[in-house]
Amino acid sequence: MSRRLQPALGxxxxxxxxxxxxxxxxxASMWRHMLLxxxxxxxxxxxxxxxxxxxxxxxxxxxxxGLIGVAALMAVLMVPRLLDMALQRPMVxxxxxxxxxLGGAALRLSWRPAGLVLQFFFLGNVLxxxxxxxxxxxxxxxxxxxxYLQDDQIRLGQWLTALAALLALAWLAGAARQLMRxxxxxxxxxxxxxxxxARSTARE
Amino acid sequence: xxxxxxxxxxxxxxxxxxLAWLTHDFQVWTQEDARRLEVALTxxxxxxxxxxxxxxxAGDLRALxxxxxxVTIADFIYTRCQTVCLxxxxxxxxxxxxxxxxxxxxxxxRVRLLSISFDGQRDDPQALAAYARGQGADPSLWRFVxxxxxxxxxxxxxxxxxxxxxxxxxxxxHNAALLVFDAQGRMLxxxxxxxxxxxxxxxRHKAGAALEAxx
Numbered sequence: 181m182s183r184r185l186q187p188a189l190g191x192x193x194x195x196x197x198x199x200x201x202x203x204x205x206x207x208a209s210m211w212r213h214m215l216l217x218x219x220x221x222x223x224x225x226x227x228x229x230x231x232x233x234x235x236x237x238x239x240x241x242x243x244x245x246g247l248i249g250v251a252a253l254m255a256v257l258m259v260p261r262l263l264d265m266a267l268q269r270p271m272v273x274x275x276x277x278x279x280x281x282l283g284g285a286a287l288r289l290s291w292r293p294a295g296l297v298l299q300f301f302f303l304g305n306v307l308x309x310x311x312x313x314x315x316x317x318x319x320x321x322x323x324x325x326x327x328y329l330q331d332d333q334i335r336l337g338q339w340l341t342a343l344a345a346l347l348a349l350a351w352l353a354g355a356a357r358q359l360m361r362x363x364x365x366x367x368x369x370x371x372x373x374x375x376x377x378a379r380s381t382a383r384e
Numbered sequence: 385x386x387x388x389x390x391x392x393x394x395x396x397x398x399x400x401x402x403l404a405w406l407t408h409d410f411q412v413w414t415q416e417d418a419r420r421l422e423v424a425l426t427x428x429x430x431x432x433x434x435x436x437x438x439x440x441x442a443g444d445l446r447a448l449x450x451x452x453x454x455v456t457i458a459d460f461i462y463t464r465c466q467t468v469c470l471x472x473x474x475x476x477x478x479x480x481x482x483x484x485x486x487x488x489x490x491x492x493x494r495v496r497l498l499s500i501s502f503d504g505q506r507d508d509p510q511a512l513a514a515y516a517r518g519q520g521a522d523p524s525l526w527r528f529v530x531x532x533x534x535x536x537x538x539x540x541x542x543x544x545x546x547x548x549x550x551x552x553x554x555x556x557x558h559n560a561a562l563l564v565f566d567a568q569g570r571m572l573x574x575x576x577x578x579x580x581x582x583x584x585x586x587x588r589h590k591a592g593a594a595l596e597a598x599x
Contacts (some may be wrong), residue, residue, distance in 0.1 A: 238387045245391035252399025259406050264415035264547075297595035324414050326559045 190227030194281070197221060210328035211336040213263055215343065221277055225284025232289060243290025247302045250290070253283045254306050258313040259298050260324035296355050303351055307344040313382045314340030410520050416559050419545040420574045423439075427570040431543050433536040435500070436469065437529030438513050438521075445500075446542070446569035448529065454494030455591040456565045457583055460546050461528075462503035463515040464557060472560050473519050475580045476526065482584060494591035495584070497526035502548050504530040504537050544571060566590060 196202055197220055206217040220352065240246050256279075265272045294302065318337025323330050404410065412418045425489065430449070436442040443503035449456050455480060459472050476497055488492045501507035507515075519523040521528070541548065548558045562575040562583040575583040 238385070239391050241385050241388040243386050248392040249395040249399075252395055252402075255405065256399060256402045259403065259411060259413055261406055261418055265406070268415075270539060290583045323416075323557070323559075324413075326545075327549060328416050329549060329551055329557055 186227045186230035190224045190230070193220065193224040193227065196338065197224065198266050198277075199305050208334040210325060211339060213266075213328075214257075214336055216340055218257060221280035222284030222287065225281035225286075226288040227284075228281070229285035229288050232285070232288065240293070242298055243294035244290070244298065245296065246286035246290030247294055250287050251302060251306055252368060253279055255309065258309065260317075264327050281314060299351065299355075303348065306317060307348050310342040311341045314338065314342075314344065399536050405472050409467060415545075416561075423545075425569055427572050428545075429567075430571070431536075431539050431570040433540050434533060435529040435531050437501075437509055438523060438527055445529070445531075446500070446526075448558050449565050450567045451498065451571045452494065453567045454484050454496055455567070456496045456498050456588045458498040458500055458563045458565055459465070460502050460541075460548075460558060460561065460563075461499045461515075462501055463507050463511050464503070465555065472577055475562070475577055478521060479580055479584055480520075480522055480526050484522065486588075493525070495515060495587045497521075499526070500526045500540075500563075501528070501530040502537065502546065503556075504532050504534065511576075564590070 197206075197217070203217075206212045257276075262272070262276065265274075266276050291299065314337045316337070317324065317340060318334050320333070320337075324333060407413055408418060408421055412421055430446050433445045434443065435445045436447065459476065461472060478500065479497060483493055483495055489527070501512065504561070507530045509530075512530060516523070516526070516528050519526075531540055540546075544563065546559060548556050551557050560577055562577060562580060563571050563572055564573045564575070564583060564587050573586060575586070577584075
């Protein structure tokens with residue numbers, strides 16, 4: 181998709197998500213609230229940031245501050261009280277949605293500049309937290325949110341854990357592909373003569 | 385790099401601040417625990433709501449709580465309930481037995497029980513009376529009321545932090561708890577259903593203190 185189109189699409193997505201009918205339908209259930217509304221708002225933020233040059237400025241070298249911000253945001257989003265408060269207080273809801281939008285944008289701008297090592301560090305923090313939160317949600321004998329039912333909470337917990345595992349696997353696959361491609365390029369660049377020479381010296 | 389570090393530390397501080405605010409300095413993680421903590425720190429005054437129910441209990445809820453000048457342990461119920469309310473019912477039955485023993489021990493009983501229905505449309509006084517009989521309620525100790533007016537009922541639930549969720553099978557899930565009110569109609573504490581002894585001791589203590597304060 182062209183970069184020119186993406187901000188418009190992001191704005192459209194924001195409008196759809198803000199529509200009271202859509203918003204209430206998403207917030208009527210705990211799993212839709214966390215696993216549908218949260219990622220969609222982050223997606224909208226990412227789309228809106230399409231034309232901001234990635235990693236621009238000295239404020240976000242290697243995407244470090246962006247990833248720190250997203251990790252902090254994820255930690256806050258895992259607190260069950262936030263879901264109840266967002267339903268009861270419009271100010272908290274507004275802050276939550278704005279933070280998700282900014283978080284999505286920050287993630288997009290920081291992901292590539294971060295490189296594999298920092299990405300690994302980021303995911304190594306965020307994904308285990310997500311899996312543990314999921315376990316707690318699924319295993320808690322109590323309802324953690326007054327506004328949601330317990331079977332809803334158990335389903336959310338299981339899916340949260342599964343999502344963390346899937347994201348980890350997807351990143352590993354992507355990283356492996358990237359490393360292999362890099363190796364292949366390195367072979368192409370240094371050229372076979374050097375390799376051949378190395379092989380011949382080894383033979384002698 | 386310096387600016388990145390500054391921004392990163394700033395964002396970390398923002399996250400820490402948000403977490404600290406959300407969890408009352410890392411004491412609570414759920415809205416229910418936050419509600420209980422907030423009530424314990426600052427009592428919540430009841431709004432003015434008209435109720436009717438068993439034993440001719442009718443009129444303003446605050447006036448009902450002021451009768452006798454004692455302390456009231458209240459819960460929220462709906463009479464069709466087959467799950468949580470039954471266990472709440474048995475907690476209340478045990479509380480009632482202890483209050484009766486208090487009375488026979490010639491100690492003035494200044495603690496009362498009150499069950500408030502959050503299904504005011506269905507739970508008319510007849511339904512409440514039938515439910516009270518089923519629970520073996522002693523009308524002098526344990527009364528049942530509803531809020532007939534829908535808007536007033538919503539205002540009451542909102543003020544007290546009671547959240548009722550239909551579970552899609554014709555029943556409700558709600559944050560069932562024991563609420564302790566004083567004679568001025570203020571909610572002083574919220575206890576877990578399992579903490580009935582604690583709730584009773586607290587209510588007795590408060591009622592005793594009120595008795596001493598009164599001339």
